[in-house]
Structures are given as C-alpha cells and as structure tokens.
Amino acid sequence: MPLVRISLQAGNADSYRTAISNGVYEAMRETLNIPDGDRFQIITEHGHGQLIADPSFMGMTRTGDFVLIQIFLSRGRTTEIKQALYRRIVEKLCVSPGLDSDNVMIVLTEVGLDDWSFGRGEAQYVLNPPVWAQSKEKIPA
C-alpha cells in the first residue's frame, strides 16, 4: 500500500536509482508486513539548488548524495515499527548503492485504509482490510 516518493540529485546511473528503489522496497517488506508486489514508487531527480538539505542539521554530514524518501502509508504502525523501518532502509542503502547513513532522510505521512484505490475505481482496503490492520493490537486508539 505505501506510496513512496524518492528525491535525489540528477546525474546518477540507472543502476544507482534501481538500488535505492530495491532497498526501500525490501526494507518495507521486512518491517511493515506489506505483501509481495506492493511497490509503488515515484523517483524524481533534481538539478543543482532544487533539492535543498541543510548540510549539518541534527549533527549529520550531508552531501550531494542526499536522498529524501517520503512514504505515505496507512495509519496504525507503532513507533517501534517505524523505527525498525528507518533502520532497515538505511542499512540497505548503505550496502547498495553505498550511501552514507547521514545522507538518508525519511518522512512518513499516514493516511486511512479508505484512502487507497489500487485500480478499477475500487477501495480495496475497505472491502478487504490488510492482514496487519486486522490486529487491534497494532492500531492506536
């Protein structure tokens, strides 16, 4: 279900973008309990001065390799699950394409189960809530 927007500097190879795309997807599979194939990503490349990240805010050292990952996902994940997601994305992207962990920023935005239509004009999660959402344990009051 999540919709992912990945923003990075222009000028990298296809394989670089593919590595980021794969890493984010795999980390989401491992930590968010999303099903196989739930992969919807928009990757945008930005010219000089159009992807702006403070070089040192929060004690990081950010460079031109900075990548901003914004994920829209259904409400209900605990803080612990979100923390596991952040860790896993960064672990993956440090291995491939070899980013420095300081260069990976992640922002989540939560939406409702009735905020998704995957095609055919249907609200699939209204008719069939995803497995993870069927456990009351994981949904905050």
Place this chain on the structure above:
Amino acid sequence: MPLVRISLQAGNADSYRTAISNGVYEAMRETLNIPDGDRFQIITEHGHGQLIADPSFMGMTRTGDFVLIQIFLSRGRTTEIKQALYRRIVEKLCVSPGLDSDNVMIVLTEVGLDDWSFGRGEAQYVLNPPVWAQSKEKIPA
C-alpha cells in the same frame, strides 16, 4: 480545496494530459461537492524506471499507461464519498483519454481546514468554512 498531484509516463501529447486533468477535476466536482474553479493540479511526467508500479498487485494488469493520482483534501468525507470519487475518476478516465481502469491508482491524504491558504496569506477556510464542512453529518467524530 483539494491539491492534486498526477504522475504519468513522459511522452504523451498535451491533449492526453489535459483529458486526465479535466476528468479528475470533473469527478471531484461531482462527488466531493467542491465549488466551481477549485482546481489545483500538479502534473509530472516520469522517464523509464522512475514511475514504478507493480504490474499485477491486487490483481490488476498495469502497463506503461499507469497513472498515479494523489489528492490532498480536507478531512470529513465519508468512506462512501471517497468510494464514489474513485469510481467517478476511473469512469471519466476510461472514456477520455481512454485509460484502462487497472491503470488508475488513487491515494488520498487528509488535512485540516486550517491547512489551506489560497492566496494573500489568509486561511480562507478558517474564516469561511466550506459548505460541505458545515454539516455535522459529514464529519466523523
């Protein structure tokens, strides 16, 4: 009020994008009770490998004509209204520009009435709430 981000593959004619833009706007007019002229859309085109949609997730058959429509709108619409919106967008886009219904994905994100400034630095919906928001019936507790 809604802000719409429409993402599609690069390389289509202006008329193709216009048809999508018009269809989404008209469907919102018909189902969300937004006023005439409430049209704010950002259309982005993406090269190969930069608009990623699983070809079969949720039983769809997605192709290069895949279109992702993300709508930011004020909180308060019922699930039934959202479902009507999804159906109407897809109906419109199947007629023109002739998309296959499997290729239309829609994601909503809700915001508050005080989250909008339409110009002049004013929060117009704080001063004058929209008609649809004045009926308590439509606003979830």
Place this chain on the structure above:
Amino acid sequence: MPLVRISLQAGNADSYRTAISNGVYEAMRETLNIPDGDRFQIITEHGHGQLIADPSFMGMTRTGDFVLIQIFLSRGRTTEIKQALYRRIVEKLCVSPGLDSDNVMIVLTEVGLDDWSFGRGEAQYVLNPPVWAQSKEKIPA
C-alpha cells in the same frame, strides 16, 4: 523538521528560486519556532499546462507566477500559528522575489513526531522531542 515542496513555472533564474527558498525558510523560522538549519526543500519547475491553478478561485488573480508551497510538518501548531506562517511567507515573497500575494498558495499536511528520520536510520524526535512540542499548551488534545 518541516519538509517543503515548492512548485513553480519553469524558466526562472536561479536567484528567483533562491529568493523563494529563503523566504519560505525564514518565515518558518520566525513563526514555527523551528531551529536554525532545519531546512529541507524540494523545488520543482513545471512546463506549460503542468502546474494548474484556477486563475480566480477564492477571488484571487493568479498568473504564470503562481507558486504552490506544500509543507509537511509535525502536528501541534495552533490555527493562529498557521495563520501567522501564511502571512509571513506571503510578506517575504512579496518583498523578494516580488510575487503578488494572490500568486502564493500554501497547503500544510501534519505528521507525527515519530514520522521523521533525519539520518542514520534514527527517529530523532522520538528520542528528543523538539522544544515547541514539549509545551502541552501548543498541542491539541
């Protein structure tokens, strides 16, 4: 913490974009109580027909200089703070780069404190909530 997406027509000088970027950041510093260096912005330029804004909705006169500013920020700011933000952004952009106030639209989207990772796979605001969020006064029930 806020993530800012700024959309404008293509074809402007670097200095024009820089003025908008600076003005939005400074207005956020002055009204949202964000720390020095909390600046993360994505600026996108759009060709003809791809940044669509009704020319007169809500009584404005919008032109090709229309700028749409979408800000993702943590929940908890009062309506009064949001109104101050809108006013200050518009004041700044009217001075430099000299926009007309009718051409500045702002949309906010609120997220949680645990929705941010500024790097290293950590959720910095879970471990250390920002100063403004430690005052119960500012957080709606």
